[in-house]
Amino acid sequence: MKEQLRLDNVTVLRGKTRILSGITTTIAAGQILGLVGPNGAGKSTLLNAIAGLVPHGGTITWKGKGVDLRDIGFMPQQYQVRAELSVLEVVLLGLHHRLGWQIGADSLNAAAGILHAFGIADLAGHRMQTLSGGQQQLVLLAQRLLREPELLLLDEATSALDIRHQMHVLRQLRAYVARTGALVLIAIHDLNLAARHSDAVLLLDAGKIAGQGAFDTAITPQRLRSVYGIEAEFLASSSGPPLIVPLSSCA
Template identity: 35%
Template sequence: MSLEISGLGFGYRTHKLFDSLDAPSLRRGEVTALVGPNGVGKSSLFRLVAGLLNPSCGRICLDGCNISGMSDRHRAERIFLLTQHTAMRATLGVFDVVLLAKRGWRGGRATGDDIARVEQALEELGIDHLSDRLVTELSGGQQQLVALCQALVRDPDVLLLDEPTSALDLRRQLEVMSLVQRVTRERRIVTVTALHDLGLACRFADRFLLLHEGSIAADGSPYEVLGAKVTSDAYGVRLAIEEATNGAIMVHADLLEPRRSQITNS
């Protein structure tokens, strides 16, 4: 049971992002970090997997089923995308917004189980005290937590997180990624997250995929991918990896020597 991407093609007008992208099988119960510099197409790849964009060629399959053959409703129930832009404009309270996400397209009255699940999710993320607040009154970081809460109560098969900690302070980043890691393993979800903070990604991801020049250029453990020359080349920095005494992986980056032409022209 897994998510598989093969021969994927996509681009915007004259700018081609992917020609024939293949991604190794993404397994349930694992957190995969999708890494790479800005502009390589991480957000676009997430939108393709979620069915919000249509590829020019190729296949995206979940447990052997091509997502292009799923109805919008079925696909949305199985695949949840949390984007990095989580601004909420609905004049609803936090509890109601999360409950609507839990109910999805089912309609009718919420059950006792629905309400209990929403209460549990809000408590797990430490935002149960915001239940009665309007989402429009919340800070960007608080709205990001509400959006993650919506994702967790939906119980998707695939959870796509595009910079899920970008608006959070350090403590919240650790709490959120710890919860994501635990839920991924307990519920056997395919979780893929894009993170610019490579140290945070190392701490919580089981696997790294490097997206570079339209393809998956490296695949493996944090050590394997961050230690690969192609990763340093992709970011334009010299990467060094160090394991701290507490087991955490620390990532150090240094600028590569500038080219002579850059010095001359500066």
């Protein structure tokens, strides 16, 4: 049986405000799950709850046990490296759990390889503070993948990237899942990117699950109307899932 992430009646309160309400689902490993929904739907809160970073009701288990942040990969929405570190040093921190006083050739080669895979090998000696937001995002993604976690939680991890780099990163995640059998949960706003690069999606609305499964069954014109408040047209595509074209606001 495949490894699974199980959420049973997960609820998060912020003061008296209910951010997540009774989230119950099972997600198998070996896939990319796109976490979608409008602003304020609870996507970031859900990822933080899975990572154990916010108090929650209900239970969350990975591979039959509680989630240990030390054993997974988590990239929050807002994260910056403030220390005076080079790109290579930041990526190598992904292996901090096994680095000793000296850094071996294997670790250096692995770090160099993943920088090359992300197309940023030329930045290895640059200081993080000199990079653009998108470049920093690529470095931090490379750091997470270098550790090869079986569960990877990404909160809008492509938000600062242009479309070419977004597509490249999502292809890298696809290759990573194919190679390792990991589970990747990625909160993403672009529904067309989610349609093309996710195996399934989980649609949140006001802290509840509004749809889940294959994109074309979870995301429908009716759900875009009720959840996002928009009218949209679904155009057939010869290369895969339909293209969503927003037409107007329902308000």
